[in-house]
Amino acid sequence: MMARKIDLRHFTGFRAITLLCLVVLYTPLIVVAVYSFNASASITNWGGWSLKWYLDVFTGPEAGKFRAATVNSLLIAVAASITATMIATAAAVAMHRAGRFRAKTLSFALINLPLMVPEVVTAVASLIFFTTLGFKGGLGTILLAHITFCIPFAYLPIAARLQSLPDTYEQAAMDLYASPREAFKLVLMPLLAPGILSGFLLAFIISLDDFLITNFVKGAGVETLPTAIFGAVKQGIKPNIMAISTLMLAISALFVTLSWLIGRAGQGRAERA
């Protein structure tokens, strides 16, 4: 009798559960994407394929509102993620390249504080803070809040990259009379670039994604895309909302593919280095 080789990695049913998992994750998104092409004004009945809701998003009665909200969202996401990435890069270098210093553990806790406090609590605290100081809600308050909660998200990939990079390259540069500043700028920064880029992308997505904190600190009349969509959805899901959702979905998918490819390229380079 031949001994049957047993696959120790195999468990009956795990493949089925994985497929179920993917079905659950994708069905709602796919259904909304399909219905965004519905020619009918009713969200229930299918009236054939059409692009009219996409046209409505760009030229319809609510186009101005959504355009302004999109511009706000992008401005804030760009400004917040660039600022947060710079702060996070400096912090990560301090944590991984500056030896031991006083309050190191405390600094680490502080950097990660936005991840530990529940989002709704951050939202409340920010509103109270800005109100007490007399700051009027608007793009400024949104930006300050976004920079703050984006820092740990930018920090994670940068710190991970920094940790896996030995400091021998910088040591070599300094042996050849580079100043620490030059070693930092000319040697560490290029090596760290993939980490910085994924940190930036993560912060960017996190900023674009935020609804709750923005909704608390935005003030009247100022909208970002999520708060504008939320306001519209409160009156019922309309076809134009599905078209906007599908557009955002496509942009997210593009971004994640991009960061995946960058991550793979970075990994390949690290292995060769």
Add this chain to the structure above:
Amino acid sequence: MAGGVPTGGGSGSAIYRGAAARLMLPGWLMIGLFMLVPVLLMAVYSFLTQEFRGGVIWRPTLAAYDHFFLNRGLFGDEPPVIEWTYLTIFWRSIWQAGLATLLCLIVGFPTAWFIATRAPKSRAIWLFLVTVPYWVNLLIRTVSMKFLIRDGGPLNELLNALGLLDGALGIVNTNLAVQLGLFYSYLPFMVLPIYAAVERYDFALSEAAADLYAGAWETLALIILPVVKPGIVAGCILVFVPSLGAFLAPDLLGGAKAFMIGSLIEEQFKGAAGNWPFGAAVSMVLMTIVMGVLLVYARAQAKGGK
């Protein structure tokens, strides 16, 4: 892992020794000023007097916490009894978050296992497929879920057409809808840390177990689960904590009967009916619970690591 406080190893480098304070300063300032100070200020607000048009009067009182825990009747002159309204909302949030965590674990563990045991090439693709929804805007995911499961929606139509159901589905505005929303929102948070743990799992352990006549499921329960437990615990925390304070899923999918902490807090700061000190007090209670969970986790981590 990038998550730990860096000590020794590759991060013991001291190349820029002396620059630490300068490098940390922007981070300290930004998070200290716009996160730590606001949270401390919120703690102060929870002990202040309510201003009826929103905001506070700077006069210390325990009224917000009293209102949370005790019921003194309509005019505040009756002997206090326990106020169940808010405790019920907390209890509902806790079991909803707990159930979402359990469901995510039941679906997430097999998924993470299956992906981690694929050949490297297809593993990357499976992992990619699971992470894409995480990157999609949470609001849009929640709205999509509502669109799918609403009365007369595509799921309803499908069940009617199959003859499995007659009439309205009636899920929206129930605890079940909120549960579906939470599960859907945070499932990737469960899969990823478990995946990372399974990827490091040493299959020699499974071989040893098989040599000693353990069946596959026995090996799973007695060997694999204990070994990958850190990943499971991390996943559970990543699902439980945001579920507990979730706002979008309960607000869009649940109704008044499925009210959770997030909506209770939000309500206190919107419009004239709000009560800022009370909202701050509820936030304090929520934060205390979350910090408690994280502290227990950190303790266990520290003990397991040594």
